[in-house]
Amino acid sequence: MNRLTLILTTALIAVTPATSFAREAPETATADHAIGPQYDTTHVYVAPGDFDRFVTSLTATFGGTATKKGEFQVTPTTSKTMSQLVLTPAGSLSVFGFLTPVPVPFGAERTGYLVDDMDAAVASARKAGAARLITTFLDPIGRDVVVQWAGGVNMQLYWHTTKPNYPALATVPENRIYLTSDVADTFLRQWSGFAHAKVLSDDKAAPGAEIGRPGTTYRRVRLSSGYGKMAVIVSDGQLPWPYGRDMTGYEVSDLTATLAKAAAAGVEMLVPAHDEGDRTAALVRFPGGYIAEIHAPVAK
Structure with a gap:
């Protein structure tokens, strides 16, 4: 399975006792469903005419590689986008250049986070206070969901049937x-x-x-x-x-x-x-x- 296929489904203190939000944390801990920051991508939507220049500028600035560009449907409803995954030592990016109007709620999510268990991660997110903007949907090699946290912070969670294998980052974004x-x-x-x-x-x-x-x-x-x-x-x-x-x-x-x-x-x-x-x-x-x-x- 190549990297291009993998990106399609992503399409998408030390604390003192006086820290108020820490005091109000739930007493019952939930499982940690993170896989690793190299699998967590910033989602960037650009106009098709700017797509190639943007991807080239990323690798010229940070180094790294990009998967082969293609045109795909990456949402559960009808749409088409150019899509490419850019893997740099400083962070990964999912780049989209939609050729059709972008279906709701896509386009407003800031990141895609890989999780180890979609149902458990969604349940954990909802328990923590997140709301689903779209319920979990199937894709060819996994499942995806978009959630919103307080303040209108939108994120995508995704899961692959076969875990991807990206190189570790030199620095974490x-x-x-x-x-x-x-x-x-x-x-x-x-x-x-x-x-x-x-x-x-x-x-x-x-x-x-x-x-x-x-x-x-x-x-x-x-x-x-x-x-x-x-x-x-x-x-x-x-x-x-x-x-x-x-x-x-x-x-x-x-x-x-x-x-x-x-x-x-x-x-x-x-x-x-x-x-x-x-x-x-x-x-x-x-x-x-x-x-x-x-x-x-x-x-x-």
């Missing part, structure tokens, strides 16, 4: 989720309960300059689980563009060199490299409109 305080603790409680996530840090007064709001502060929670890393960015929602449009942060060893490769591949700089405490970060826009954060750790 960061799912970047922007929320207001109205729902942040609820989302954190839900996701921590489902994903068995560990809170790495919870800075309630991070510098607002990190999200384009100098002179203010915001809450930044960083977590890690079998599904990879996550940054929950909690603010009043009054964010200057392009903050909030970035779905994923990619860690690289040399930010300057990576940004130079990106520029040569037609990637646009939106927010130049700047210090953010333990990292240096930039925001860029790839051909086709995909906006991402790229960062490198600061040497200690």
